[in-house]
Amino acid sequence: MTRNPLDPAAVDELRGRFGGGIVTPGDGDYEDVRSVFNAMLTARPQVIARCGTPQDVADALAFAREQALPVAVRSGGHSVAGSCLVDGGLVIDVRPMNDVAVDPQQGTARVGGGACWADLDRATQPHGLATTGGRVSTTGIAGLTLGGGSGWLERKFGLSCDNLLSADLVTADGREVTANEHEHPDLFWALHGGGGNFGVATSLTFRLHPLPEFSIALLLWPGERGREVLGTYRDLAAHGPDELGGGVLYLTGPPEEFVPQHLHGTLCCAVLATYVGGVGELRDLIAPLLALEPPGQVVTDIPYADLQSMLDDPPGYRNYWSDEHLEEVPDEVLDRFAARARDMVVPSPSQQAFFPWGGAVSRGRDWPGFDRSAVWAVHPLGLWEDPADDERAVRWARNVCADVRPWASGDVYLNFIGDEGPNRVVAGYGEENYRTLARIKAEFDPDNVFNRWHNVLPYREGEQLADAR
Incomplete structure (x- = not known):
């Protein structure tokens, strides 16, 4: 949809009263600020409001109302569905709000709405604490x-939420609202899987857990x-303790020291x-996999934050x-999964992943996210460079599923998908x-x-x- 360009005087007026930075297409840093993780997203907002405070967020929302601009919200920019950009509209970019405050005595951390997981993981690691991140x-x-x-x-x-x-x-009308078990408990429930449908998150407080090893x-x-x-992994993970996580991934062999050279760049x-x-206990648990004599292997103790940034x-x-x-x-699922991997774009960073849920995930509260009775997730994660590979890569991902x-089970974890239509949105939450x-x-x-x-x-x-379908 083509929108009339904004009156420069209106943008200048916003700049004059805005605490953060205002970026528009004529600015030299526009492309860097607009750029997101998924290069297929080419939407070009008319205004990117770099918010440093909740008041900045409220002022940006007020400007969008005055100018009848559609709104998108950006905290990190990883949304494969493109939720953090809007063509011709206004992006509320809260990445400047990336502060982290750890309270090791209470076992909690308060983070700004624009923080990424590296910010939190690095802040909690010196205290031997962590919480589930991406x-x-x-x-x-x-x-x-x-x-x-x-x-x-x-x-x-458990999950981050x-x-x-x-x-x-x-909120959309500029109010500052706190949601927890005691204040706006219905909204607090909705924020456990309901996404950015209810407002702009300016800070979040998390429970932390001891992670000494x-x-x-x-x-x-x-x-x-x-x-x-x-087959070996399925049987191992099905009976593994909650402490054991991870997954199986088809991927392109990376040019790392632990990978034999003949596997570099191959499926x-x-x-x-x-x-x-500790690593000793891990070796005992994965003995059936080690018995398969992987030609490339690293088994080691590692700081959790280092693993997070390694990938x-x-x-x-x-x-x-x-x-x-x-x-x-059943075996037929594994047969199909293995056969489909041959259709991946290789070499590329694409991954065809098979993750176990279970453990604390299955014991989580009845939040509005996916049905936790499912114990496995199949997740094709396509990343490639050449637009000529678009059709092939998308077809591969759809065929994996x-x-x-x-x-x-019929449900879906919405953070794992792009825009697959309103039926899938309902499936992600469940109709009720x-x-x-x-x-x-x-x-x-x-x-x-x-x-x-x-x-x-x-x-x-x-x-x-409204019937979302």
Whole structure:
């Protein structure tokens, strides 16, 4: 949709009263500030408001109302669905609000709405504390948490949202609201998976957990050994303790010292086993995998924050992700999963991942995110450079999910997918939860200003509930 350009005088007036920075297409830093993780997202906002305080957020929202501009909110920029950009509109960029305050006595941390996981992990590590973050360090904390928050520590400590104690938001009308178990408890419930549908998160407070020891095993085989590895991993993970996390991934063999040179740039099957404990115990637990004699292997104690940053992918790749959840994994699922890996774009940073849920994830509270009875997740994560590979890469990701769909639970973790239509949004919440979220949406965002993140449509009593499908 083409929008009329803004009156420069109106933008200058905003700059004059705005505490943070205002960036527009004519500014030299516009492209850097606009750039996001997924290079397929090319939306060009008219204004990017770099907010340093909640008042900045309120002022930016007021300007958007005055100018009838659509709004997007950016905390990190990893959203594969493109929720952090809006063409011709205004982006509320809270990345300058990235402060972290750790209280080791209380076992809590308060973070700004623009902090990424590296900020929190590095601040908690000196205290021997951690909470579940994403699987890389560059992901925004707010976006990941409000959408659920899957990560390497989830089987032991639950999802990121399970550890959320409080959140401060600025609502669409500029109000500052705190949501926790005692203040606005319905909104607090909605923030555990309901995403950015209800306001702009300016700070979040988390429960931290002791993490005195942490270890990993990164094991690598040639791709043709993948089916054997998958079967061994399935049986191991199904009976492993909560402390054992990780997953199986098909990927391109990286040019690292521990990888034999003949596997560099080729299709490989890898296991990343993470363990809340020491390396000796981890070796005992993964003995069946080590017996498969991986030609590439690293088994070591490691600071958790170092693991988080070890897997960071640089921005600028084209991305397409998807997700299916399984309640059981018969041999046919593994056969199909292994066969489909041959269609990956190689070499590239793409990954075809198979993760165990279970543990503390399955024992989490009844938040509005995905159905936690599923114990496995199949997650094709497509990243590639050449636009000529778009059709092939997207088809591969969709086929990975189609292959296992006969065994799928029907729900989805929305942080793992792009725009797959409104039916998938409802599937991500469940129909009953979606209806409850729609009522909460009507209270805090009746005009649906925040509509970019797997949108929940507002519903008021007495009206017909909008059919998201």
